[in-house]
Amino acid sequence: MYETLVVGGGVAGLQAAVFTAKAGLETLVLTSGDPLVCRTDKIQNLVTHERVAGDQIVETGRERVRALGGEIEEATVTDLTREGTPGPFTATTESGETHTGSRVVVATAGNLDFLEPLSEEIVYTDGREGEFTMDRHVRTDDANRATENLYVAGLANTWEYQTAVAIGDGAKAAVNLVSDSRDEAYVDHDW
Numbered sequence: 784m785y786e787t788l789v790v791g792g793g794v795a796g797l798q799a800a801v802f803t804a805k806a807g808l809e810t811l812v813l814t815s816g817d818p819l820v821c822r823t824d825k826i827q828n829l830v831t832h833e834r835v836a837g838d839q840i841v842e843t844g845r846e847r848v849r850a851l852g853g854e855i856e857e858a859t860v861t862d863l864t865r866e867g868t869p870g871p872f873t874a875t876t877e878s879g880e881t882h883t884g885s886r887v888v889v890a891t892a893g894n895l896d897f898l899e900p901l902s903e904e905i906v907y908t909d910g911r912e913g914e915f916t917m918d919r920h921v922r923t924d925d926a927n928r929a930t931e932n933l934y935v936a937g938l939a940n941t942w943e944y945q946t947a948v949a950i951g952d953g954a955k956a957a958v959n960l961v962s963d964s965r966d967e968a969y970v971d972h973d974w
Contacts, residue, residue: 785811787960788874788884790860790897795937796890797844798953799960803888804853806961806969811882812848813874815859815893817841856882863887864900869931885932886964888956889921890949892938904930926963927956934960 787803789796792814804810817838824836845855858876865872874882874897889898898905898921906929907919921935929935936956937949961969 784871785809785882785884786964787811787886787888788813788872788882789888789890790863790874791889791891791893791937791939792841792845792855793890793892793937793949794840794844795939795949795953795956796888797841797848798950799888799890799934799936799957800848800853800855801844801851802954802957802971803961804848804851805971806957808886808961808964810848810853811884812853812855813858813860813876813882814855815857815877860891860897862900863889863897868904872932886934886960887932888934888936888953888960889929889939890936890953890956895919895921895939901930901933904933926959927952928959928963932963 786808787810789800789810789812792812796812796814800810800812848855858880860874861877862875863872871883871885872887906922908922909919920941921929921939923929923935923940927934927936927940934956936952940952958969
C-alpha cells in the first residue's frame with residue numbers, strides 16, 4: 784500500500800508527487816499519455832525560465848520524483864474506490880491492475896469519470912468554456928481537499944490552465960496532504 788497515489792502525470796501531479804516523495808511518503812504517480820503541457824514548446828510564464836518546452840518540464844519532473852523515491856507508472860485509472868471513510872483508496876487501471884493508497888491527489892486534465900464510485904462524497908462545479916477547459920471540476924476547500932484524504936489539483940480543480948498555476952496548485956495540494964497526514968503544518972525549506 785502506498786501512502787500517496789497521484790492520478791495524473793502532468794505538472795500539477797508531478798509537483799504534488801515531488802512534495803509527497805520528498806516528505807518521505809511512499810508515492811506512486813499513475814499517468815496515461817502525454818500531459819496537456821507537452822503540447823507547447825514555449826512556456827514563458829515561469830520565473831525560472833525565459834522559455835521552456837512542456838515536455839522538458841515533464842521529463843525533469845519525472846526525474847525529480849524518481850530521485851526522491853517516488854514511482855511512476857504508465858496506466859489509465861478507470862475507477863477510484865474506497866471501503867468507508869477515511870479510506871484506503873483503490874485505483875483500478877484499464878489493465879485491471881489495482882493500487883492502494885491512504886491518500887490520493889487527483890491531478891488529471893482528462894476525464895473524471897473514474898471518480899464516479901465516490902459520487903456520494905464529491906461535488907462538481909461547471910467548467911468554463913475555452914480551448915483547454917474541462918466540462919466540470921471537482922470542488923475543493925481552501926486546502927484542495929474534495930473529501931477526506933482526497934485532494935485535487937490542476938485542471939481537475941480549476942479552469943485556470945496556466946502552467947504556473949497548475950504547478951502551484953499541485954504543490955498546495957501536496958503540502959496540505961502532508962500536513963494532514965502528520966497532523967501538523969508541513970514546512971519544506973531547503974537550507
